[in-house]
Amino acid sequence: MTTSLLGAPVARSEDPRLLRGEGRFVDDLGHDAFEVAVVRSPHAHARIVDIDLGDALEVDGLISVYTFDDLPERLREPLPLLIPHPSLTAGRTQHVLADGEVNHVGEAVALVVAEDRYAAEDAAERIMVDYDPLPAVVGPERALQADQAVHDDIADNVAAHLEQEIGDARAAIADAAHRLSFRLDIERSASTPMETRGTYARWDADDQRLRLYSSTQAPTSVRAAVAAYLGLDLAQVECIAPDIGGGFGVKIMHPWPEEILVPWVARELGHDVKFTEDRREHFVSANHERAQVHQVEVGFDDEGRVLGLDVEFVHDHGAYIPYGLIVPIITSTQLIGPYKLENYRVTFDSVYTNTTPVTPYRGAGRPQGCFVMERTIDRIAAHLGRDRTEVRAANFLQPEELPYDFGLVFQDGRAYRYDSGDFPGSLSKLKELIDWDGFAARKAAAAAEGRLLGIGLAAYVEGTGVGPYEGGHVLVEPNGSVQVSTGLSSQGQGHQTAFAQIAAEELGVDLADVKVVTGDTRRFPYAVGTFASRAAVMSGNAIHLAARKVREKALRIASEALEVDAEDLELADGKVRVKGSPDTSIDLNVVATMSNPLRYAFDEAARIATQFTQPGDPNAPPVAEGEAPGLEATDYYSPIHSTFANGMHAVEVEVDPDTSDVRIGRYAVVHDCGTLVNPRIVEGQIFGGVAQGVGGALYERMAYDEHGQLQNASFMDFLMPYATEVPRVDVDHLETPSPLNPLGIKGAGEAGVIPGAAAIAAAIEDATGVVIDAMPISPSQLHARRLDAASTT
Amino acid sequence: MTTNATATGIDAHDRVEVTVTVNGVPRSSQVQPRRLLSDFLRHDLRLTGTHVGCEHGVCGACTVLLDGAPVRSCLTFAVSVDGHELTTIEGLAAADGGLHPVQQAFRDHHGLQCGFCTPGFVVSACGFLAEHPDPDDEQIREGMAGNLCRCTGYTGILGAVRQAADELRATGDDPRQRTRDGATASGEEVSS
Numbered sequence: 001m002t003t004s005l006l007g008a009p010v011a012r013s014e015d016p017r018l019l020r021g022e023g024r025f026v027d028d029l030g031h032d033a034f035e036v037a038v039v040r041s042p043h044a045h046a047r048i049v050d051i052d053l054g055d056a057l058e059v060d061g062l063i064s065v066y067t068f069d070d071l072p073e074r075l076r077e078p079l080p081l082l083i084p085h086p087s088l089t090a091g092r093t094q095h096v097l098a099d100g101e102v103n104h105v106g107e108a109v110a111l112v113v114a115e116d117r118y119a120a121e122d123a124a125e126r127i128m129v130d131y132d133p134l135p136a137v138v139g140p141e142r143a144l145q146a147d148q149a150v151h152d153d154i155a156d157n158v159a160a161h162l163e164q165e166i167g168d169a170r171a172a173i174a175d176a177a178h179r180l181s182f183r184l185d186i187e188r189s190a191s192t193p194m195e196t197r198g199t200y201a202r203w204d205a206d207d208q209r210l211r212l213y214s215s216t217q218a219p220t221s222v223r224a225a226v227a228a229y230l231g232l233d234l235a236q237v238e239c240i241a242p243d244i245g246g247g248f249g250v251k252i253m254h255p256w257p258e259e260i261l262v263p264w265v266a267r268e269l270g271h272d273v274k275f276t277e278d279r280r281e282h283f284v285s286a287n288h289e290r291a292q293v294h295q296v297e298v299g300f301d302d303e304g305r306v307l308g309l310d311v312e313f314v315h316d317h318g319a320y321i322p323y324g325l326i327v328p329i330i331t332s333t334q335l336i337g338p339y340k341l342e343n344y345r346v347t348f349d350s351v352y353t354n355t356t357p358v359t360p361y362r363g364a365g366r367p368q369g370c371f372v373m374e375r376t377i378d379r380i381a382a383h384l385g386r387d388r389t390e391v392r393a394a395n396f397l398q399p400e401e402l403p404y405d406f407g408l409v410f411q412d413g414r415a416y417r418y419d420s421g422d423f424p425g426s427l428s429k430l431k432e433l434i435d436w437d438g439f440a441a442r443k444a445a446a447a448a449e450g451r452l453l454g455i456g457l458a459a460y461v462e463g464t465g466v467g468p469y470e471g472g473h474v475l476v477e478p479n480g481s482v483q484v485s486t487g488l489s490s491q492g493q494g495h496q497t498a499f500a501q502i503a504a505e506e507l508g509v510d511l512a513d514v515k516v517v518t519g520d521t522r523r524f525p526y527a528v529g530t531f532a533s534r535a536a537v538m539s540g541n542a543i544h545l546a547a548r549k550v551r552e553k554a555l556r557i558a559s560e561a562l563e564v565d566a567e568d569l570e571l572a573d574g575k576v577r578v579k580g581s582p583d584t585s586i587d588l589n590v591v592a593t594m595s596n597p598l599r600y601a602f603d604e605a606a607r608i609a610t611q612f613t614q615p616g617d618p619n620a621p622p623v624a625e626g627e628a629p630g631l632e633a634t635d636y637y638s639p640i641h642s643t644f645a646n647g648m649h650a651v652e653v654e655v656d657p658d659t660s661d662v663r664i665g666r667y668a669v670v671h672d673c674g675t676l677v678n679p680r681i682v683e684g685q686i687f688g689g690v691a692q693g694v695g696g697a698l699y700e701r702m703a704y705d706e707h708g709q710l711q712n713a714s715f716m717d718f719l720m721p722y723a724t725e726v727p728r729v730d731v732d733h734l735e736t737p738s739p740l741n742p743l744g745i746k747g748a749g750e751a752g753v754i755p756g757a758a759a760i761a762a763a764i765e766d767a768t769g770v771v772i773d774a775m776p777i778s779p780s781q782l783h784a785r786r787l788d789a790a791s792t793t
Numbered sequence: 794m795t796t797n798a799t800a801t802g803i804d805a806h807d808r809v810e811v812t813v814t815v816n817g818v819p820r821s822s823q824v825q826p827r828r829l830l831s832d833f834l835r836h837d838l839r840l841t842g843t844h845v846g847c848e849h850g851v852c853g854a855c856t857v858l859l860d861g862a863p864v865r866s867c868l869t870f871a872v873s874v875d876g877h878e879l880t881t882i883e884g885l886a887a888a889d890g891g892l893h894p895v896q897q898a899f900r901d902h903h904g905l906q907c908g909f910c911t912p913g914f915v916v917s918a919c920g921f922l923a924e925h926p927d928p929d930d931e932q933i934r935e936g937m938a939g940n941l942c943r944c945t946g947y948t949g950i951l952g953a954v955r956q957a958a959d960e961l962r963a964t965g966d967d968p969r970q971r972t973r974d975g976a977t978a979s980g981e982e983v984s985s
Contacts, residue, residue, distance in 0.1 A: 011900055018908030019896040021842020021882030025909065028841035060806055116836075118827065194846045194854060194909040194943050245844070245909025246943050279847040492907025492944050684903045684945060691946035715851040715941065722938040723947040752946075 005505040006743070009680040012497040013511070023243040026198035026215045026276070033200060033272035034063055036262065037120035039110035039127050040285060041102035044136035044354035044708020045150070048100050048129060051110060056126040061119030063269065065127065066111040066261070068097045074229055075264060079255060083324030088160040092151050092352070094320045096257040102131070103150055103319035104356050105708055106284025108257045113265055113273060136354040136708035140293050140314040143351035150319060150352035157352045159321050164332055166407045167343035172308025176299025180379055185774040186368045186757065188291040188316070188702035189695075191361045192720060193491070195245020196277035197286055199259050201266035212239045212263050217252040218529035219519045220487050225255040226263050234525075241489030241519030248692070249360040251491065252531045253287050253323065283713035288702055289327060289361035291316040292368045296376055304380045304391035308343040311335065311372060315350045318357035325350055327358065327365040329411045330463075335369030336406065338423040338459050338646055339377075339395040344406075354708040360531060362692060363753045366462060371775060374458040374758035378765070388762070389431060392459060396423040403739075410642060411532075412466040418644045420736045420746070421461070426648050426670045429732045430457065433668040434650040442652075452657055453665075456762025457650040458755035463642040464673075464747025465537025465740075471526050472543030474503055474550045475632035478596075478605060480574065480589035482507060482514040484547075486539040487527020489519025493749060494681040495535055499543050501677055502743070506547035507554075508571035509588065526636075533645070533747025536677055541637035541741045549633030554591045557631075561586055561594060592631040597622040643738040645746035647671040649690070649755040651727075653763040660783035662698055662764060664727040672734040674746035682748045683731055689752015691726045696753065697760035699725065701776050811875045815840065816884030816971070824871045830864075831855045833871035834881060842882035842912045846941065853940030854913040856920075857881050861969055863920035880969055882912035885919065887972040895919055895957040895968065904953035906944030914940050918954050922968040928958055 017023060051067050068076065078093045098109045110127055114120035135148045143150070143157040150157055173179055200213040210232060216222050216239075223239035226232075244251065258275040266273040277286065294313040300306050315328040332346045381391040397404055399422045408416040431437065439455045446453040475483040484503045490496065500514035517523045518539075519530075528538070551571055558576035559566040562584065570579050577585030590608065597616075598609040607613055616622060623629055652665040669686055676682050699719035703711040712718045737744025761772040764782065770789045777785075812821035815838060822837040834840045834857070843866055846854035850868040857866045858880035885893035892900065895918050905911040914937065921936040922928070928936060933954045942950060961968050 012903070014908065015900040015905060016890070016892060016896075018905060018911055019882075019892060019899055019915065020886045020890070021840070021912050023842070023908050025841075025844070027845075028835070031836050031839060118825065192943060194852065194907070194941065195844070196846075243909075244907060245846075246907040248943065279849070492905075492909075494906070680903050684906055684949065687946035687948045688906065688944045689946075692943070714849060715847045716849065720941055720943065722941060723934050723951060724938040726947050729946070729948065 005501045005511060007676050007679065008501065009678060010497060010501060010511060012494045013500060014494060014496050025195055025243045025245055026200050026213050029213055029242070030200040030272050030274045033274040034113050034115060034269065035117040035120050036273060036275045037112045037117060037124040038108045038258065038281070039112065039124050039129065040281065041098065041105055041107040041109055043102060043131050043133050044105050045134040046102050046131035047134065048098060048102065048109065049132050050130040052128040052130070054126045054128050056123040059114070059119055059123040059126065061115035062123045063113040063115065065123065066097065068095065068099050071097065074231065075260060079257070079322060080225065081324065082322055083326055085160065085325045087162045088321070088324055090154045090159045091321050093322045094257070096260050104354055105710060106281065106356060107319070108285065111261050111265070113269070117276070138353055138355060138704050138706055138708050140291060140316040140351055140353065143316065143353050144314060144349065150354055154352060158349050159317065159352060160325055160350045161347070162325060162329070163347040164408050165345040169308045169310045169343045169345035172343035173297055173299030173310060176307045177301050178383060179297070179299045180383060181297040182379065182773060184294045184296060184372050184375055186290050186292050186371055187776060188288050189361065189700045190288040190702060191248035191250035192718070193246030193248055193250065196279060196282040197251070197256060197258065198276045199262045200272070200274040201263035202272050203267040203270060205270050208236060210237045210263055210267065212237065213242055214239060214259055215244050215251055216241050216254055217247045217489055217491065217531055218254050219489050220521055220525060220527040221529060222254045222259055223521050226260060229260045230264055230267065239521045244489060244491040247491035247530065248362040249289070249364060249531065250286050252529055253359040279715065280713050283718065284356055284710055287357050287359040288318065289358050289364070290368065292331065294372050296372060298376050298380065300380050302384065303394045304384050304386055305394050306339065306341060309341055309376070311346045313348045315348050316353050316358065317350050318353055318355045320357045321350065322357060323359040326411050327360055330365035331369040333408050333410050333416045334366045334461065334463060335373050337370060337373045338397060338421065338461050339373070340397045340401070355704055362689065362750050364532070364750065366460060366750065366754045367696060367757055370458055370460045370755050371758045371761070374755065375761065375773065378762050388457065389427060389436060393424060393427060398424070410463055412642060414641050417641050418461060419641065419740050420674070420738055421644065421646045421672055422734060422736050423459070423646065426646065426672060426734050429734060430648045430650050430668060430670040433670065433730055433732050434652065434666055436650065439652070450657065452655040452767040453652065454655065454763040454765065454767025455650065455652045456759045456766055457648060458758035458762065459648040460754045461644050461646040462533060462747065462751055462754060464533035464645050465639060465643045466532045466534055467639055468528060469636050469638035470528060470538035470542045471524060471634060471636040472539055472546040473524055473632065473634045474543060474546040475630065476550060476588055476592040478589055478593040480513060482509055484514060484543055485517040485520070485523040486543060487519070487521070487524040488530045488535055488539055491530065493535060493685065494678065498536060498677045498681055499540065502540055502544050503547045506544060506551055507588070509574050513574070533749040533751070537643060537741060537745045537747050538637055540677060540745055541743050542635055544743055545635035545637060546633045549635055550631060553595065553631060553633065554588060557591050557594055558586050595631040596629040637741065639740055641740060643740045643746045645673040645748065645751060647751050649759045651759045651763045653760065653767055655764060655767045660779045660786060662779065662782065664694065667727045667729045669729055669731045670734060671731060671751060672736055673748040673751065674735060674738045675744035676733065676735065677745065679733070685748050686731055686752040687729055689750065690729050690756060691721055692753040693756015694726055694760070695721045697757040697776055699776065809872050811871050813874055814878045816880055826870065826872050828871045829867055830869040830871045830874060831866040834866060840881050840883050844909055844912055846910065851941070852910070853917060854910045856913040856916045856940070858916060858920055858969055861923065863917050882916055884971055885915065887974045887976060889974040891972055891974065891976055893972045894960045898953035898957040899950070901956060902949040902952035904945060904949035910940060910942045914942065914950055918957060919968040922958055922961055926962050930955065933958070
């Protein structure tokens with residue numbers, strides 16, 4: 001091995017299989033399984049008066065129908081509140097099937113099982129549910145009016161109120177030379193992965209075991225939840241996340257009602273059962289995010305330095321709050337970005353509405369926080385007539401001030417503490433990449449032709465790699481293959497490739513010999529999950545540590561076999577060899593064989609490990625004290641703090657003067673996620689994130705009417721960008737390794753989406769002169785605002 | 794919605810024999826007249842490489858070639874293709890696993906992440922390149938704008954179609970044909 005695999009842009013090992021159509025997604029399995037259809041509420045808020053099965057039972061191919069009343073006691077309990085918090089005093093979660101009341105369109109009311117989905121849908125549409133509709137609470141402001149309660153026993157619709165403060169923000173604002181206050185809004189959107197949700201259960205009555213395949217970002221936790229609801233030992237349940245067609249946060253939610261119902265029904269019926277969500281169901285019954293309304297007050301000096309910042313916001317968490325306060329806590333803290341804020345107060349109310357529940361979507365509260373902070377900095381710059389990059393520079397934390405502890409509590413319950421970064425360095429790279437200083441000339445030239453050009457930028461800091469832990473297992477087989485596993489699951493991030501690079505680097509083996517399995521509780525039962533840009537940080541380091549243990553064990557065994565001091569040995573080219581004398585070596589697969597003392601020579605290679613061939617010290621046990629058979633190791637990575645990645649985006653837009661259509665010209669990204677394991681994969685994450693940021697800025701919104709009906713629940717009306725809507729992106733990397741983990745990695749998964757709305761809003765504002773304080777913005781909305789602005793001047 | 798009697802006298806639940814040639818192989822199955830081609834391919838013929846992302850013809854994940862032209866299999870009834878030829882994602886790589894030039898280009902350009910939309914993009918690209926063997930970059934962008942991808946931001950996809958267009962034009966191969974054994978690397982190697 002002469003070149004390092006770490007940092008190499010190797011092609012992905014996942015690709016050939018997926019490209020040939022050989023992927024194994026949940027719905028690719030279980031062709032003979034019964035399929036389910038879920039009867040879902042058409043009302044945003046209603047009491048269920050009666051459920052009449054009508055002639056559903058006569059449908060050809062129908063197997064069974066279940067309502068709340070048919071459920072065993074344990075399944076009648078509400079689904080878990082996954083992340084409790086002391087401030088979450090009025091937490092409500094949904095039932096697997098509605099218990100007399102529905103609180104959003106799409107809530108599960110009855111479950112139909114049939115021979116196939118066609119028959120299941122035939123039966124589902126014959127079931128007549130008699131509803132008594134109630135007024136719907138839609139939007140965070142309506143929720144706070146409290147004239148109608150989503151849940152009868154929570155009259156104010158507030159699940160939680162949380163306040164954090166450092167310094168004395170209100171006093172600092174009062175004393176400041178300049179003060180501004182304004183409101184900033186972000187609307188609802190959602191992850192919308194191309195593969196919808198899916199769950200497939202096989203109950204083995206002979207073995208009394210359950211195998212569950214689920215399209216989930218948290219297979220170990222799904223396993224534990226299913227075992228608890230079904231009254232099974234963990235040893236009886238295995239959960240596998242096979243290929244997953246994208247997650248982007250929505251699949252971290254668990255257990256979904258169907259994840260409990262499908263295995264329960266499979267056991268009840270003694271037959272495989274599968275649920276494959278359709279796209280319309282996904283729009284209304286899989287979770288959303290983003291909607292928040294923020295009120296900002298800021299005080300600053302003549303240079304634009306923020307002296308005090310006070311933000312009060314309302315977070316719309318929808319009908320239930322299964323994921324606790326994670327999203328608004330992230331907004332509260334990550335809003336700060338790369339700036340040194342010494343007087344900062346933030347409060348939020350997390351409120352119920354009669355809409356689909358909210359759990360993290362890529363970025364998870366950060367796009368909102370970034371929008372608030374960056375729009376605030378832009379307002380300061382406009383107020384003072386200063387360049388927007390200068391005002392940012394005046395507020396940056398300096399590299400020598402890191403690590404920096406703000407005195408706030410982050411989403412993991414730990415200190416909010418930036419570990420590394422070089423914000424001035426990032427800004428100068430960004431200015432160069434987008435040619436910030438040359439923009440005035442470009443804008444003037446365009447203006448001379450009657451064209452409207454604008455430029456904007458936005459900076460963010462992203463807490464990644466949150467705990468509590470991940471683990472890795474590395475095993476060298478006697479055939480030379482290296483088996484790596486970790487418990488979290490993959491949704492397209494190239495984990496099989498990146499983790500193989502990490503293991504191969506440590507063990508000096510060919511990348512092609514490393515086989516990585518993720519998200520299979522049979523292989524690795526302890527894990528937390530894939531979220532918060534944590535997989536490379538957490539599992540990457542755990543696998544690195546496990547591989548290091550394997551390396552050390554290989555050196556011990558080879559040292560004895562070669563009678564060479566371990567310090568004089570190295571692992572390379574699939575061998576343990578003497579440094580400087582590579583001809584004296586032992587193949588790693590032979591070391592693997594020798595690591596397992598044998599009685600039986602089941603094949604030729606095994607002979608060397610048998611008791612008469614390798615007798616060893618006759619006075620010592622064949623497996624030495626403290627050792628175990630096999631060239632393998634498990635290790636865990638459990639950080640004290642999250643590690644903080646950061647970056648900045650700049651974008652140039654052109655606004656059509658007649659139609660207000662926004663066209664993105666240049667889009668530049670500077671990104672610091674520490675050590676890059678595979679730059680191609682990281683760039684892919686950035687490109688994909690930027691596309692979601694563009695969608696969130698210009699196209700995507702969940703359009704609820706006042707009755708809580710989602711008006712655009714299809715890809716025809718929810719405008720996810722096609723290739724024609726996404727710009728070319730120029731990327732520059734800055735690598736300031738994290739001091740917190742052995743590989744120096746900071747997370748990269750979510751970064752691309754975070755500053756999109758903020759940067760694009762700034763560019764539109766620059767192009768049109770119209771203040772942009774709410775995103776997304778459509779051409780017609782922008783046009784109306786331009787007309788308003790023109791009529792008031 | 795279930796209307797049983799139809800003008801043809803065929804009940805929606807009756808089964809009808811459908812015979813198609815898929816990837817050069819004759820296949821037949823008894824299906825209900827309402828069965829979607831996507832379900833027929835995936836669940837009756839067990840060709841699960843064709844994916845379903847929206848079921849209303851917007852996302853393109855289910856794209857297959859019907860007599861050489863791209864169609865949405867989620868908007869097509871299986872009975873309507875009786876007697877026709879289909880090419881699915883499984884019909885492009887060589888029998889030895891060697892990747893089709895479009896597939897190889899997607900790998901070379903990191904044109905896929907989760908891989909769910911990928912078969913639709915690859916098949917669409919094959920149909921597009923058969924129609925437009927010498928596309929400019931803007932035509933490629935337009936040509937690929939019938940498919941949704943949530944992961945990649947399309948950068949790698951557009952680069953991949955550019956590479957495949959250039960390569961196929963050089964060889965003169967029909968983009969819709971299965972790759973010959975030994976024509977490309979097996980696809981299992983890990984290049985850097």
